[in-house]
Amino acid sequence: xxxxxxxxxxxxxxxxxTRAIATEACKKNRVMINRVNVKPSRMIKEGDVIQVRKPxxxxxxxxxxLTERRMGAKLAxxxxxxxxxxxxxxILEMNKISGFVDRAKGLGRPTKxxxxxxxxxxxxxxxxxxxxxxxxxxx
Numbered sequence: 001x002x003x004x005x006x007x008x009x010x011x012x013x014x015x016x017x018t019r020a021i022a023t024e025a026c027k028k029n030r031v032m033i034n035r036v037n038v039k040p041s042r043m044i045k046e047g048d049v050i051q052v053r054k055p056x057x058x059x060x061x062x063x064x065x066l067t068e069r070r071m072g073a074k075l076a077x078x079x080x081x082x083x084x085x086x087x088x089x090x091i092l093e094m095n096k097i098s099g100f101v102d103r104a105k106g107l108g109r110p111t112k113x114x115x116x117x118x119x120x121x122x123x124x125x126x127x128x129x130x131x132x133x134x135x136x137x138x139x
Contacts, residue, residue, distance in 0.1 A: 003043035004066045006031065006050065012067045013076045015052060015059075025052065049083065056095055057088045 007022040010031070016022040025031050026040040030053040033044070044050070048063045062081040071079075110118070 001066050001068075003045050004068055005040065006033075006038055006042045006044050007040035008068045009044060009063070009066065009079075010050070010052070012070045013061075013079050014070070014073055015061065015080075030054070057084075057092045059088065060084045 007019055007026055010016050010022040010025075011019040016025065022031075023040040026038060026042075029037040031038055032051040032053075033042070033048055035051070044063055044066070046063050046066060050061050050063065052059045052061065060083045062083050063079070064081055065079045067079055
């Protein structure tokens with residue numbers, strides 16, 4: 001086995017949960033070899049460096065061995081080497097710390113957590129006091 005399809009290899013080494021997701025990532029230009037986007041049918045060989053963009057981070061893996069068969073997570077480490085730069089992991093850590101939700105302005109309704117944080121920030125967490133009584137009836 002000199003060459004293997006990139007989508008099969010990424011699935012087999014557990015970079016992606018399913019082969020369909022690996023194929024979709026290739027079609028969406030999220031998988032690159034030497035900064036060139038590749039199709040799912042692209043054949044890879046030992047020594048290739050694959051970049052996989054899973055926003056906000058771009059992971060890099062060096063192919064150590066080839067396989068088409070899915071394996072356990074412990075065995076997968078023999079088939080790839082993670083060569084992702086430290087800066088990429090720092091970006092991931094900053095995202096976790098900031099708690100920023102990637103939602104475009106004006107799209108979607110704020111969550112309860114968003115509302116509570118806004119109320120805490122503005123100091124507007126009082127209950128509303130009404131000047132009138134709902135139960136009284138005028139006769």
